[in-house]
Amino acid sequence: MLENLAKIDHSHNLQKLKVKQKGFIAKIQHKGEGKLTMLASYIDQAMELAFYEIIEDDEIYWGEIPSLQGVWASHKTLEGCRRELREALSDWLALRLHLGLMIPVIAGINLNELTKPV
Numbered sequence: 001m002l003e004n005l006a007k008i009d010h011s012h013n014l015q016k017l018k019v020k021q022k023g024f025i026a027k028i029q030h031k032g033e034g035k036l037t038m039l040a041s042y043i044d045q046a047m048e049l050a051f052y053e054i055i056e057d058d059e060i061y062w063g064e065i066p067s068l069q070g071v072w073a074s075h076k077t078l079e080g081c082r083r084e085l086r087e088a089l090s091d092w093l094a095l096r097l098h099l100g101l102m103i104p105v106i107a108g109i110n111l112n113e114l115t116k117p118v
Contacts, residue, residue, distance in 0.1 A: 035114055039093070045107040046071075046089055052081060065089065067104055 052063045055074070061081035064072040071092050073084035093111065096103050103111045 038109060038114070039111065042106060042109045042111055043086065043089055043093070045109060047082075047086060049106070050082070050085055052078060067106070068092065 046065055046068060049067060050063050050065050052061055054061050060074050060076055061078050062072070062074050063081045063085040065085070068089065071085070071089050073081055073088045075081040075084050093103065095101075097111065097115055100115050105112075
């Protein structure tokens with residue numbers, strides 16, 4: 001019973017977090033087109049660093065961005081894995097930006113500048 005409650009609470013917290021993340025991204029969008037372009041470029045460059053492999057025993061694809069700890073995804077198809085990985089990256093970035101955590105610079109793009117006061 002407690003285990004089920006924990007799952008429900010965890011799911012509820014994840015939904016709240018996703019709503020907050022989407023709101024945070026919306027705030028970035030409203031601050032200026034340049035920052036949105038910077039965020040989109042970062043995501044594109046990070047996805048170029050992605051590594052994919054197939055897990056034969058489970059018949060699923062695994063993808064990760066090694067330089068971004070905790071950014072990974074899995075799916076039955078390679079294209080699905082790419083989509084899931086992009087979403088995981090987007091969520092990871094939104095959370096780190098919201099909490100003011102450091103984000104590694106990729107291809108000279110420093111997203112840490114987005115959280116600095118103007």
